[in-house]
Amino acid sequence: MALKHKSIPDVATVKEELLKKYPTKVARKRAKQIVINDVKDGDVVPEVQANVRTTPGIITMRGCTYAGCKGVILGPTRDIVNITHGPIGCGFYSWLTRRNQTKAPLESSENFMPYAFSTDMQDEDIIFGGEKKLIAAIQEAYDTFHPKAIAIFATCPVGLIGDDIHAVARKMKEKLGINIFAFSCEGYKGVSQSAGHHIANNQIFTHVVGEDDTPKLGEYKINMLGEYNIGGDAFELERVLEKCGITLVSTFSGNSTYEHFATAHQADLNAVMCHRSINYVAEMMETKYGIPWIKVNFIGAESSAKSLRKIAQYFGDKKLIDRVEEVIAEEMPAVHAALEDVKPFTEGKTAMLFVGGSRAHHYQDLFTEMGMKTIAAGYEFAHRDDYEGRKVMPTIKVDADSRNIEEIEVAPDSTRFVPRKSDEDLKRLAEEGFTFKDYEGMMPQMESNTLVIDDLNQYEADKLIELLKPDVFCAGIKEKFSVQKMGVPMKQLHSYDYGGPYAGFKGAVNFYTEIKRLVTSKVWSDLKAPWEENPELSATYVWE
Amino acid sequence: MLLRHTPTEIKERSALNINPAKTCQPIGAMYAGLGIKGCLPHSHGSQGCCAYHRSTLTRHYKEPVSAATSSFTEGASVFGGQANLLQAIENIFSVYEPEIIAVHTTCLSETIGDDLNQIVDKAVKEGKVPAGKQVIFASTPSYVGSHVTGFSNMVKGMVKCLAVASGKKNGKVNIIPGWVEPADMEEIKRIAGMIGVSFTMFPDTSGVLNGPLTGEYHMFPDAGTPAEDIRAAGDAIGTLALGEWCSADAARTLDAQCKVPCRVLDLPIGLKATDRFIDALRTVAGTSVPDTVNFERGQLIDVISDYHQYFFGKKVALVGDPDQLIALTEFLLTLDMQPVHVVTGTPGKKFEARIRELCAGKGFDVNVRAAGDMFLLHQWIKNEPVDLIMGNTYCKYIARDEDIPHVRFGFPIMDRVGHQYFPVTGYKGGIRLMEKILGVLLDRADRDAPEEKFELVY
Ligand code: SF4
Numbered sequence A: 001m002a003l004k005h006k007s008i009p010d011v012a013t014v015k016e017e018l019l020k021k022y023p024t025k026v027a028r029k030r031a032k033q034i035v036i037n038d039v040k041d042g043d044v045v046p047e048v049q050a051n052v053r054t055t056p057g058i059i060t061m062r063g064c065t066y067a068g069c070k071g072v073i074l075g076p077t078r079d080i081v082n083i084t085h086g087p088i089g090c091g092f093y094s095w096l097t098r099r100n101q102t103k104a105p106l107e108s109s110e111n112f113m114p115y116a117f118s119t120d121m122q123d124e125d126i127i128f129g130g131e132k133k134l135i136a137a138i139q140e141a142y143d144t145f146h147p148k149a150i151a152i153f154a155t156c157p158v159g160l161i162g163d164d165i166h167a168v169a170r171k172m173k174e175k176l177g178i179n180i181f182a183f184s185c186e187g188y189k190g191v192s193q194s195a196g197h198h199i200a201n202n203q204i205f206t207h208v209v210g211e212d213d214t215p216k217l218g219e220y221k222i223n224m225l226g227e228y229n230i231g232g233d234a235f236e237l238e239r240v241l242e243k244c245g246i247t248l249v250s251t252f253s254g255n256s257t258y259e260h261f262a263t264a265h266q267a268d269l270n271a272v273m274c275h276r277s278i279n280y281v282a283e284m285m286e287t288k289y290g291i292p293w294i295k296v297n298f299i300g301a302e303s304s305a306k307s308l309r310k311i312a313q314y315f316g317d318k319k320l321i322d323r324v325e326e327v328i329a330e331e332m333p334a335v336h337a338a339l340e341d342v343k344p345f346t347e348g349k350t351a352m353l354f355v356g357g358s359r360a361h362h363y364q365d366l367f368t369e370m371g372m373k374t375i376a377a378g379y380e381f382a383h384r385d386d387y388e389g390r391k392v393m394p395t396i397k398v399d400a401d402s403r404n405i406e407e408i409e410v411a412p413d414s415t416r417f418v419p420r421k422s423d424e425d426l427k428r429l430a431e432e433g434f435t436f437k438d439y440e441g442m443m444p445q446m447e448s449n450t451l452v453i454d455d456l457n458q459y460e461a462d463k464l465i466e467l468l469k470p471d472v473f474c475a476g477i478k479e480k481f482s483v484q485k486m487g488v489p490m491k492q493l494h495s496y497d498y499g500g501p502y503a504g505f506k507g508a509v510n511f512y513t514e515i516k517r518l519v520t521s522k523v524w525s526d527l528k529a530p531w532e533e534n535p536e537l538s539a540t541y542v543w544e
Numbered sequence B: 001m002l003l004r005h006t007p008t009e010i011k012e013r014s015a016l017n018i019n020p021a022k023t024c025q026p027i028g029a030m031y032a033g034l035g036i037k038g039c040l041p042h043s044h045g046s047q048g049c050c051a052y053h054r055s056t057l058t059r060h061y062k063e064p065v066s067a068a069t070s071s072f073t074e075g076a077s078v079f080g081g082q083a084n085l086l087q088a089i090e091n092i093f094s095v096y097e098p099e100i101i102a103v104h105t106t107c108l109s110e111t112i113g114d115d116l117n118q119i120v121d122k123a124v125k126e127g128k129v130p131a132g133k134q135v136i137f138a139s140t141p142s143y144v145g146s147h148v149t150g151f152s153n154m155v156k157g158m159v160k161c162l163a164v165a166s167g168k169k170n171g172k173v174n175i176i177p178g179w180v181e182p183a184d185m186e187e188i189k190r191i192a193g194m195i196g197v198s199f200t201m202f203p204d205t206s207g208v209l210n211g212p213l214t215g216e217y218h219m220f221p222d223a224g225t226p227a228e229d230i231r232a233a234g235d236a237i238g239t240l241a242l243g244e245w246c247s248a249d250a251a252r253t254l255d256a257q258c259k260v261p262c263r264v265l266d267l268p269i270g271l272k273a274t275d276r277f278i279d280a281l282r283t284v285a286g287t288s289v290p291d292t293v294n295f296e297r298g299q300l301i302d303v304i305s306d307y308h309q310y311f312f313g314k315k316v317a318l319v320g321d322p323d324q325l326i327a328l329t330e331f332l333l334t335l336d337m338q339p340v341h342v343v344t345g346t347p348g349k350k351f352e353a354r355i356r357e358l359c360a361g362k363g364f365d366v367n368v369r370a371a372g373d374m375f376l377l378h379q380w381i382k383n384e385p386v387d388l389i390m391g392n393t394y395c396k397y398i399a400r401d402e403d404i405p406h407v408r409f410g411f412p413i414m415d416r417v418g419h420q421y422f423p424v425t426g427y428k429g430g431i432r433l434m435e436k437i438l439g440v441l442l443d444r445a446d447r448d449a450p451e452e453k454f455e456l457v458y
């Protein structure tokens, strides 16, 4: 039985309501970031303002550059000692709270992820400079752990007092003979975590990628970019790829190691999951090493199948194409069974998604599979192209906040550049409708008359829920409990609290079941006590 | 082994903190601010700090934690954050309509030297603070002290910005409860009520960070200490400050500012500290202690005697915040347990002296370190194993690797529930603490007992 989607109050009214309370200047700015989706010709959508500063005083969902750099990109790599240079807080908060899982193969293999390293700067370091302390900290880390690489992350005060972390890194690299590199990812740079991803990727690309030419064996070698192994997502992808006979050279950066990054240049294809956090690495790898890239999405069973087929089509080998079909055929029955089980409960329900930089898009596929509609969505730190599609990139104006993020110049590597496909192959693939370096963006895939909101804040979240009463709201931990107080089930999507994975086929099944749990949970119908439901007593009752 | 790289051999480190046993000032200031009625804490700095502090408090309390930020970008960092804060104050009052904003600095705004006093003054002069509403502030640079210091500074900020002496005493006693859980604030109020003291407690997060689920969300729950009450704290007859690290500064400031005499006591965790608290209360109130209190005390003593054999001689490793650890150490000693390793991340030689003094002559040597970290604690445990670890959630990595029972205590506790609802202060709290300790020790005994020794009764 196909239920009709719940009728939604007029989105224009909702938008007006959201803006009503703001001072004029704030309202004017937010009006450009709150957009009513309107898809024409399949992919023409309205312009949305994104990647602009958050207004002071507004309770934003965003984090900072450091969080994007240390937390998101480098966090999931197990064998690099990540030292936060700064006062204790930043290092403390990024300690294991975003559950990137990692599986070191042996008891003796390196795994520094459960550790938090910080220089714990004190006021004398702020006054006289912290370089001496940083040098000592690197030495102590080396003496205690003998890691193969050490990374240094700058926090806000470090940038202000002008510690030259890169010079320190160079000096210590020379002294200790291991790779040491630094990230100028002070929290105030840029307008969101996104700047931190960029800084992280640039440095990894400069200091690590291509460092190791030990040949990587495998017939179909790919890198997975923009997958961070939250709750074991990457484990599921590793399982599926291996089953298909595809060799995963590296994942940037879930369940990753230094060696994975260092040999990444040997892959023959880059498959990009989270476009926002890493598209530029794909670009740079193409320029420098000749590796083409495609956008994939492994959130959702159908999407996973589609992405596998796309990879197979790229290699164009019958053996691989057949194998991928076999794997899909093997995996799908469990998915369909699960869908059959959950659909009666989920069909026709609505969801809101306000997460990260690609998840707000990708997770819509899972909801669609369950017959649910995403009625409002937005990113914490996207740029316009993440919403409107990659084609708008040339038209995006670079503002001052983005200009201070270093762009690195890349040229073809004199020995390692190898074009992976001949011109004919590329032409043939294009004729088959195969697209390289493309990203459709969230809006063309969302229905018209839904709301797209960039950098949602707490006030707007509350209003949205009040007006549109979604059946599920997805966001992060900061949002979780105010949503629940309003009687709406909330799914955290930045870490899964023993719940994952949600990627791939098994992940899809997990997610369906989880959403079924949420929308059928009894607790939401128990919010009012009997005497609150019916407070007026019409007569006095006595014991009989 | 999750912490597979932690060596048994201990080398002194001067620069590298590994697995911190503390965090930074603003989060404490944020928590304290939430204990004022209708208060929106505001973080003056870049938005990342605020996001981190909110996330951590949210994970600990499983409750919404609202706080605004000045959202500094590069420009503000160079030119100063005044414009951002003025704009923030205006936006906050019009969008969220709090009664009061509690601003704290971050290392960023501290390093550039923003003067909160002057900026808030300017906001008032420019009419950005609506009539009857206020903005209070505290300076909380993260490169000094720890989250405990930040809490203390904000409580002091409440006194500095709000308390006034009208010249007429109001007969009340101020109770500054220190950094304890909402449940503990509730318990402290209950105990004071039983003794019959007329009091004002600030801050008070009970009802704010352990509120009900009703289908409605109120950013400002009907709870917390009203700002007027803190203002009137200047007219109180005296102040009881619980905890040298988290409450004493505020109490002494109030004394200097409004001539309200104060006494600093330990947090009322465990038998003796609770005894001292109640004794102080009855002295200020001039009442005798009611039987209900004696009854609760007797219950606690009863559990100690019933289960003494399981406490006796057990070695414990402790990590957490100074005020909590001092009271807890004393309690464990009361149970004849042996707190052999005690680490706090917060600096302060006084802490080490106090712990040593408590443990002196008890028949074991105590390792104690202020400004230590959990890596050191783990190394100590490797060198001298313990029967129990008490500390925050991060201890579970050590506990699992070393196969040692772990009772969650302190901040943050991200993987268990209960701390927001059940107190550890007062006699009832003491019973709860013992129940938790016994639970893990006896589970352990059950698990390890050979079949023929497996006991049904204890
Ligand atoms: S920058 Fe400072 S205030 Fe912010 S999280 Fe880091 S230590 Fe804390």
Ligand code: SF4
Residues within 6 Å of the ligand: A072, A228, A274, A276, A277, A355, A356, A357, A358, A359, A494
């Ligand atoms: S998927 Fe989302 S949460 Fe993950 S890195 Fe991308 S933007 Fe961030």
